[in-house]
Amino acid sequence: MAATISVLYFAWLRERMGCSEETVAPPSSVTTVAELIAWLAERDAAHAAAFKNRKSVRCAVNQEFADLATVLRDGDEVAFFPPVTGG
């Protein structure tokens, strides 16, 4: 992909990461949300902790709910968070 992606974290993912937002430039082999997660989780202990329980991680791409197969493009905003609990 060779692109720049804004990554946002909410709820316990934000707490485990220790930050709410970062800009990353993954290698061109990263083309989907699933590949981005796998790449992020390898970065350091904080990322590994945030993505440890992947079944509990949901995501949105450009403010729309997305799934693991969603294809990423340069400049996308990708948010990771637990299942929602509003209302």
Add this chain to the structure above:
Amino acid sequence: MARISVQTEDFDVAGEIARLTAGRTDIGGIGCFIGIVRDDKSASQDHAIRALTLEHYPAMTSRAVGRITDEAERRWGLLGCTVIHRVGRMLPGENIVLVLTAAAHRQSALDATAFLIDWLKTKAPFWKREESPDGDATWVEAREADTEAAARWSSSDPDEMT
């Protein structure tokens, strides 16, 4: 066009109903749901929670709620609709969320209200964190029952539901 607000301050239910019905004579009923912070008392302690904090995804929230109100307006032909969701820290007894629907007849208003709150719980980017009396904070886990409640509306047309 629904009135949608995500705000820290409380809402005025009577004022919101008046706003929804102002100048209209075609509305036959208003559906209303108010979500309140509940202090779940257990056997072991007087208070299960001290406070509830709602976090959200500001850039996405209004659009996600708008999708849900659009769907309700389309399915039930609503004459008006209001969703106000509070964020930030709230104490037991405080209001969290208001859903109002205006329709010609009661069934549409009541069904649309139930639909809206079911989908708000499962399809809008809000997260609840509970504070216990001793100050520990834990993120509320999504409940299977909420997912099932939302799933009963999954048919694209209410007339197609079996």
